[in-house]
Amino acid sequence: MITDTAHTRPGTGGRLDDILARTRSELEKGLVPVNIFANADIFDAEMERIFAKSWVFLGFESEIPEKGDFMQRRIGRDSVIVTRDGKGEIHVLANFCRHRGTKLCQTDVGNQSHFRCPYHGWVFKNNGEWIGAPDKSKAYRGLDTRDWNLFKAPHVESFLGMIFASLDADAPTLMDYLGGAAWFMRGLMDLHPGGMSPMGPPDRYKVRGDWKTGSENFGGDGYHVGVAHGSVQTIQLAQGFDVLNNYSTHYVIPGGHSFLGHDFDSMFGPDGHVWYYPPDIQRHFDLNRIDPLLQDVVKKNPPIVGTIFPNLSFLRFFGPPSPGKPPAVYTSWRQWQPSGPGEMELWSWQLKWNFMDEQQAADSYAAGQFGFSSAGIFEQDDTVVWEGAPEAARSVWARKEKASFNMQMGMEGMGQQVLDTSWEGPGEAWRPGPGEPSQRAFYRHWLRQMEETGE
Known part of the structure; x- marks a missing residue:
């Protein structure tokens, strides 16, 4: 728990409580202070107040299919071991020994019935239970081993084969946390009873960017495509990026979640149905698995990117698998893993x-x-x-000027985007044209979390 909210460190750009107060004031005007990025105190507070409180995605059940399988993952900066025990149950364990804190698991994946600390040899079952140590009868004869089990996430749940965990004992259920986002996820992942699975471990690469930037961008930034990805048009790999915003819908879901949909029928004609999947793929889909309104969204205005707060995003689009071949649709789930103030790792699963x-x-x-890998043309x-x-x-200079970033696009007087009052799905739908309702909603939820100190 962070108790000294007035604390600051040299060069971080202001006291934590002052930065949050300023953020609250400026968000009402569609502005975000630059101080919330690359700030050590902000980063520490995010680890405590967001990542230790939220439901965080850890991987796919299919990555640990057998009893004894495990994978090393992260919640914020905390390394965790996701295990499947001898009964097939999934656990999320803190990856450090209770004796001296040495990291227990050094490998990304494997199969183990137990983990042995390389420092003094304490041994833990793959469900977290303490089971032994060298010379136990002499060294720890009176030890109550129940007090020295590995720390275990109090909540672990799966949805559509995706594993989530929360470190907050008072957390809501995963479905309550996802809310309307779960509705959209079903449209993405539940069109066939066999579901989806990753085609290998996640790609991982370091990025000199803040985790929040990746999350809010994939939550619905269609405005950058024509400029940031203009080179793709220059080499004539794709065209028409300048009109994408004319066909976009921003789906804004309570809880900091958001999705960006596009009217594929208007963009590509009848062949645009269901993310432009070719007929030999679409014939396998059973849209009756989802409700009628979601069927309509999937057919005509499906989301191509989206974010589940805090740091899980998806991308579904299409591109050529090799020169001269027809386009193929791809799906990527990706995480913006915070590694330090203004630094992150990008983890990406191809499904x-x-x-x-x-x-x-x-x-x-x-x-x-x-398209999207460490060497991908868009990435x-x-x-x-x-x-x-x-x-x-x-x-x-920026701090001296009290600089803020502009996220006013689509606000009253700033553009043509309006709230669609006829929308019957979860959350809100904003259209047409460019706008930043997703970004403003993301930072409003971020701020609510940051102001809940738990004191």
């Missing part, structure tokens, strides 16, 4: 529908890697421009 044959899966994977554009926010936050 397939489990009914896909080997060639269909390979084409989808290749198209996704070409490189994004990760370079995202360096700007933390650089500005470190600027003495």
Whole structure:
């Protein structure tokens, strides 16, 4: 728990409580102070008040299919071990020994019935229970071993094969936390009883950007596409980015979640139905698995990007798997893993529908890697421009001027975007044209979390 909210460190750009107060005042005007990026006190508070309180995505059940399987993942900056015990139950364990704090698990994935500390040899079962130590009868004869189990996440749940955990004992259920976002996720992942699964472990690469920038961008920033990704049009790989915003809908969900949909029928004609999937893929889908309104969204105005607060996003689009081949649709779930003030790691899973044959899966994977991977033509554009926010936050000049970023697009008097009062789905739908309702909603929820100190 952070108790000294007035604390500040040299060069961080202001006291924590002052920055949050200023953020509250400016958000009402559609502005975000630069001080919330690359700030050590803000970052520490985010770890305590957001990542330790939220439901955080950790991976897919299919990544640990067998009893004894485990994978090393993260909640904020905390390394955790996600295990499947001998009964098949999933646990999320703190990845440090209770004796001296040494990291227990050094590998990304594996299969273990127990974990042995490399320092003094304390041993823990893969459900977290303390089970032994060298010379136990001499060294720990009177030890109550129940007091020295590994710390275990109090809440672990799965949805559509995706594993989430919360470190907050008082957290709501996962479904209550997701709210309307779960409705959209069903449209993305539940069109076939076999579901989807990753085609390998996540790609991981370091980015000199703030985790919040990735989250709010994928929550619904269609405005950057024509500029940041203009080189794709220059080389004639794709055209028409300048009109994408004319066909967009921002779905804003309570809880900091948001999705950006596009009218594929207007953009591509009848062939645009269901994310532009080709007929040999679409014939496997059973849209009756989802409700009629969601069916309509999936057919005509499906989300192509979206964010589950705090740091999980998805992308579904299409591109060529290789020169001369027809486009293939790809799906990526990605996490913006905070590693320090103004620094993150980008983790990206490429998914397939489990009914896909080997060639269909390979084409989808290749198209996704070409577009969004460490060397992807779109990913490189994004990760370079995202360096700007933390650089500005470190600027003495920017802090001296009390600089703020502008997120007023779509507000009254700023553009044509309006709230669609006929929308019957969860949350709000804003359209048409460019706007930033998703960004403003993301930072409003971020601020609410940051102001709840738990004291």
